Amino acid sequence: MRKKIMIFNVPAQELGALTILNNAYKAALDDHNDYIFIISGDYLKKADNIDVVSLPWVKKSWFHRLFFDYFISIRLIKKYEADEVISYQNMTVRAPKNIKQKVYLHNAIPFTDINFSVKKETKLWIYKKIISKKILHSLKKADQIIVQTNWMKSSVLKKINSIDSDQVVVENTSELISNLIGKDHKYIADGFINKYIYPAAPFVYKNHLEIVEACKQLTEQEKKKVKIVFTFEGNESENAKKIKQEIIQNNLPIFLIGKITPKEVQQYYLTHQLLFSSKLETLGLPLLEAQMFNTPIVYRKSVLFDEVTNSYSNEKSYRTIVALKKILIKF
Incomplete structure (x- = not known):
């Protein structure tokens, strides 16, 4: 049965995050399902089975991002009648309760003992002290958590006792990157x-x-x-x-x-x-x-x-x- 899968990745702008986004896009092109990518820049093009919604205003401020998280994400899911959500934003998005959600976890800050200076590294300090708690709470609600290494899977299971090992899947990232880059x-x-x-x-x-x-x-x-x-x-x-x-x-x-x-x-x-x-x-x-x-x-x-x-x-x-x-x- 053909499904509509909505992928959220509005934060993507740095090299690593953009590579992950391109990997997801490449995989979607080769899949039989329909995809809707929710992003914040002109990084992707529409295709036969892919629709792209770019919302650059989301990155204007923390307020804009919060507004998107609490009000816009659920509207988009309902508007496009998505059957499933994959969040590349390290946490679940606000969605109807019947929607299955997978979270692609690619940020280690909530799982590290490294501390950040509130003066010199304000954004990272906020991420560690505030957003990390939101991420950890959110992951408990995910139907599946996708990580990139066994080390990361182990870190998640140690930090969140309520999550079963079967819920955390280690992706074959090497194969995806090989397909994306080629070998010429x-x-x-x-x-x-x-x-x-x-x-x-x-x-x-x-x-x-x-x-x-x-x-x-x-x-x-x-x-x-x-x-x-x-x-x-x-x-x-x-x-x-x-x-x-x-x-x-x-x-x-x-x-x-x-x-x-x-x-x-x-x-x-x-x-x-x-x-x-x-x-x-x-x-x-x-x-x-x-x-x-x-x-x-x-x-x-x-x-x-x-x-x-x-x-x-x-x-x-x-x-x-x-x-x-x-x-x-x-x-």
């Missing part, structure tokens, strides 16, 4: 310079400063052999400004190129190794994407990232800044 292009090393890219917004937990500190330990001669690309401009936040200042003051081989598209990131994987220093993820999508190009990976050691790179041989991990510095010039 592969990484080609530069014989003279070690080139790296770290495709991440300048949030504190993304840990760019660890890379900065490693580069500060390079000699002037070693700096000439390393080139690192960060995908932000340096004025987005206090943390971004601090990173930019450190780069300029210490004449570091780090280049701020601004925000780029997922396709542009993939082009970098052909010539740049992936550098990944994040402290907090539910998956670490770049780790999977880079593997599709056979791109060398350097990552901060963790149980989660070990799982994601488990079957990949072209990688190295580090625990300390000194170890990272050595890898940068020798990989």
